[in-house]
Amino acid sequence: MAARRSNWWASTLSLVLTLALVAVPLPDSVAPLRPDWVAVVLLYWSLMAPRHFSLLTAFWMGIALDTLSGALLGQNALALLVVVYLAEKFHLRLRVFPLSQLAITVFLLLGLYEFMLFWIDGMAGRSVPLVERWVPPLTGTLVWVLLYMMFDRREREAPARL
């Protein structure tokens, strides 16, 4: 239980750091490349350690993201919920994929996330440029693969939780 608790603190800290990453200012030339950090990190957790965070966590992270970025309240929350739900639902099938297919799945999920944000923007009548929308899912997938390579060893050594 104690180990689990410290693990919980570590992952909560990772989420807060992720929120900070979202807000760090980047020069204009690099800013369009910024991955959707929160979606990437939540996807990492929900695919690699499912049930680690609940859907409620995704919801609150989304609300925090909406507040931080000045978006419609619930916009990021809904998009994150859908993506995390899909990942959690199908994680057993997805986890047996080789890395390349896993990466493609993550790219599709991040694309879905970005599309939902765009779609809600459109419904709410906010004008948002369409170009460069596909770049964050791409960089996000790269970050996800890096995370996978860095941290997944421990998960593979201890698959007992499944």
Place this chain on the structure above:
Amino acid sequence: MSAPGRTSPGFGRSGFSMGVRFLLLAIVCVALMLLDRREQHLVRVRQALSLVVYPVRVAVDLPFSTWHSMRDTFAARDALIAENREFRRERLETEGRLQRLESLERENQRLRELLDSTARVGSRALVAEILSVDLDPYRQRFELNRGLVDGVYVGQALIDAQGVVGQVVRVGPLTSEALLITDADHAVPVSVNRNDLRTIAVGTGDSGRLRLPYLTNNANIVVGDVLMSSGLGGVFPAGYPVGRVTEVTLRPEQAFAEVLAEPASLLDRDREVLLLWDSSEAAPQASETEAPEPASDASVAGLH
């Protein structure tokens, strides 16, 4: 929000199945969005949430503000002296110009009285710092370190030393969110300084460009024309520079010409901006931080 019987927060062990929980939360999201679309319903909630994420904003801004203050602390002595000399020269120039402005303003006041039109009243101002925090990458927005406690209100105009910057769109307890004039959702009523031609400058989403989409092909506008805020619409006070026309493309096949302008203010390089108070709004309580009002206002008021 958490179910009462849960042992460990965050692990999602409430009674419902995942599908049901997903559905419930999704419904909450949709409800929130519907309520938030009409900005005023969730103002309180938004303010509380903005307070919750305030530490994140401050933490992100900290390295940048520390860097700025470090640079001030360790600036070389001769650099400071040179800067000081520069400021003194600028001040002399500005004061010289101000003297002429004072007499002009008095004359303007007299003429306005003759015409029985309402007098312009000097507005109050407050310096606000821009937090080094990136918001939505697809919007031209930024976060200010002034909020409700400083008396900031929604729709307040922002200027810098060069011209109009934008307006406040959301106010939290300690911070507020501003929309730049170059945001794709923003429009400023402007008039051309040369001939008082009135039109509207619309943002493009690019911080170096404004568009004037409602000018016909035979409109009297040329490259280099200065655009001033016209005061229509009531958000921006009249007479502040907005931009300069950079490109006029006549399109005979269409009704409107394509006119582009660049903003007068240094939108992407500012660190400090000025919040303006409309004279009709309630005065801010924070009077000690109030920027000194120009002497000309006092002399104008003395005329009455």
